[in-house]
Amino acid sequence: MFSSTEYGPARYVRVYLTAPNRSEELLIPESLEDSASRASTLPSDRMLRRLAKDVEAREQRKGRPIERVKIEVWRTEFDPTSLAATPEKIREYDYAVAGTTE
Amino acid sequence: MITRWPARLSRPAVETGSLDLVLRLTLLEILLRPMGFWAVRSLLLLLSTLGLLIPKVLRTPATWLALTILVAWRLIDDWPLSDNHIYLLGYWCLTLFLSLISNRGSETARKSARLLLGLAFAFAILWKGVLSDDYLDGRFFRVTFLLDERFAHSTMLFGGLTEKELLQNRNYLNALPEGAELLEPLKLIEPPAFQTLVKAATWGSLFLEGAIALVFLIPLRGRFLILRHLLLLSFCIVTYAFAPVAGFGWLILVMGLAQCDSSQKIWRNLYFATYMIVLLYSEIPWSQLLFSLLK
Numbered sequence: 313m314f315s316s317t318e319y320g321p322a323r324y325v326r327v328y329l330t331a332p333n334r335s336e337e338l339l340i341p342e343s344l345e346d347s348a349s350r351a352s353t354l355p356s357d358r359m360l361r362r363l364a365k366d367v368e369a370r371e372q373r374k375g376r377p378i379e380r381v382k383i384e385v386w387r388t389e390f391d392p393t394s395l396a397a398t399p400e401k402i403r404e405y406d407y408a409v410a411g412t413t414e
Numbered sequence: 415m416i417t418r419w420p421a422r423l424s425r426p427a428v429e430t431g432s433l434d435l436v437l438r439l440t441l442l443e444i445l446l447r448p449m450g451f452w453a454v455r456s457l458l459l460l461l462s463t464l465g466l467l468i469p470k471v472l473r474t475p476a477t478w479l480a481l482t483i484l485v486a487w488r489l490i491d492d493w494p495l496s497d498n499h500i501y502l503l504g505y506w507c508l509t510l511f512l513s514l515i516s517n518r519g520s521e522t523a524r525k526s527a528r529l530l531l532g533l534a535f536a537f538a539i540l541w542k543g544v545l546s547d548d549y550l551d552g553r554f555f556r557v558t559f560l561l562d563e564r565f566a567h568s569t570m571l572f573g574g575l576t577e578k579e580l581l582q583n584r585n586y587l588n589a590l591p592e593g594a595e596l597l598e599p600l601k602l603i604e605p606p607a608f609q610t611l612v613k614a615a616t617w618g619s620l621f622l623e624g625a626i627a628l629v630f631l632i633p634l635r636g637r638f639l640i641l642r643h644l645l646l647l648s649f650c651i652v653t654y655a656f657a658p659v660a661g662f663g664w665l666i667l668v669m670g671l672a673q674c675d676s677s678q679k680i681w682r683n684l685y686f687a688t689y690m691i692v693l694l695y696s697e698i699p700w701s702q703l704l705f706s707l708l709k
Binding site (some may be wrong): 314349395399400 | 493494495538541542545546547548549551553556561577586587588589590591593602619657696
């Protein structure tokens with residue numbers, strides 16, 4: 313804390329869903345904010361898998377079929393002189409929902 | 415030996431002397447900043463309240479062991495989101511538990527607090543000065559002062575920015591999607607006062623925190639011991655006027671207080687007064703009030 317710009321809001325995740333007849337980016341709903349925060353803070357396989365499973369569970373609760381969850385973890389880089397902000401992808405994770413074909 | 419442990423855990427320390435206030439202010443900090451999910455939070459609040467009201471509970475090692483376990487539970491449950499000072503609180507509760515079961519409680523707490531403080535500040539310096547690639551060049555405070563809402567009024571007050579300019583800077587700092595460009599690019603506005611504020615915060619923090627790490631880690635004697643109190647109190651009075659992390663401030667003040675024995679009344683009172691000042695800092699939006707007054 314108080315030593316780097318790379319904390320909290322400077323990191324975020326983008327989640328993409330693939331299902332029969334649809335492929336879309338999911339705007340992180342409140343119910344997924346906690347696991348999304350954990351995944352962006354520590355983008356390990358375990359945290360990303362947990363987020364992907366939460367996304368899968370949410371889609372299933374809503375009765376929507378789902379095949380894959382793709383998660384990207386991004387951070388914002390600030391230029392040392394101009395402070396121009398540039399997004400940088402730091403991790404990508406692909407999760408195939410059990411029972412779906414690769 | 416094992417059969418004696420339950421008795422030892424539940425037996426209140428007979429002589430806690432100068433440690434009493436340290437224990438009380440630690441419990442007060444837990445009460446002022448409730449944490450964790452419902453089970454952890456309710457038990458922490460219950461134990462802290464009982465500890466403040468009942469001296470036996472306050473001085474019983476089992477109380478501090480339970481607090482250590484509860485804070486550790488919160489850290490595990492919240493992993494990896496907890497603020498760094500919650501880890502320090504966990505170490506501190508463990509320290510107080512060990513102090514209360516030792517034969518020389520105040521002495522054990524004093525030595526442990528000195529090392530915890532020294533190491534906490536040494537690691538802060540390691541991050542700021544070596545591991546972070548955007549602290550020394552000023553980027554951290556430039557970005558934080560502009561983007562963190564909690565610093566907004568201080569930034570306008572001391573950085574010479576208007577509300578409109580601050581808003582424009584925030585828009586400027588929004589990252590655009592890859593390849594995207596604005597039709598009319600925004601400009602970053604950093605008046606000389608803002609640049610001075612950034613430099614003062616960057617180098618002032620580094621110098622003060624480095625000095626604190628040094629005086630707490632090297633063995634000092636006699637009149638040089640005053641340096642520890644002076645630097646730690648100065649750090650808290652200046653930093654927590656701006657930094658929105660009163661919980662950390664209270665914790666390091668309590669550790670500083672643990673350095674004082676019963677005869678050092680002036681220093682003990684100064685630590686207590688600073689604890690109260692940090693409390694006021696955290697509850698009174700002084701920069702917002704001052705900004706509105708001067709506007």
